[in-house]
Amino acid sequence: MAPTNRPNGLTDTGQKEAAPANDAAWRKSIKQIESDLEQFMSLMKKTDIYAPIAHGTGQTLLREALQIADHSAYHTAEIVVIRRLLGVWKS
Numbered sequence: 001m002a003p004t005n006r007p008n009g010l011t012d013t014g015q016k017e018a019a020p021a022n023d024a025a026w027r028k029s030i031k032q033i034e035s036d037l038e039q040f041m042s043l044m045k046k047t048d049i050y051a052p053i054a055h056g057t058g059q060t061l062l063r064e065a066l067q068i069a070d071h072s073a074y075h076t077a078e079i080v081v082i083r084r085l086l087g088v089w090k091s
Contacts, residue, residue, distance in 0.1 A: 040068070 020026040048060040083089040 040065075 003073065044061060044065060047061055049065070049073055050060055053059050053064070080089065
C-alpha cells in the first residue's frame with residue numbers, strides 16, 4: 001500500500017520522500033537518529049521519568065521511552081520479516 005499524501009507534502013509516515021536521495025542523505029539521517037537518541041538518553045538521566053511532561057497532557061518521560069522502545073521493536077520486526085521473505089536472513 002502506497003503512503004497517502006497529505007496537504008502539507010508529508011506522507012502518512014511523516015517523510016517527505018520515500019528514500020534518501022543518496023548515500024550522504026542516508027548517513028545524515030542515521031546521524032540525526034543517533035543524536036536524537038543521545039539527547040533523549042541524557043534527558044532520561046537527569047529528569048524525573050515519572051513527572052508529567054510540562055507541555056504534555058499527562059504523559060511522562062517513562063511513557064515516551066516505552067513508546068520509543070515499542071516503535072523500534074516494531075520496525076526491527078519489519079526488517080526481520082522482509083529479510084526472511086527475501087531469503088537473506090542468516091540463521
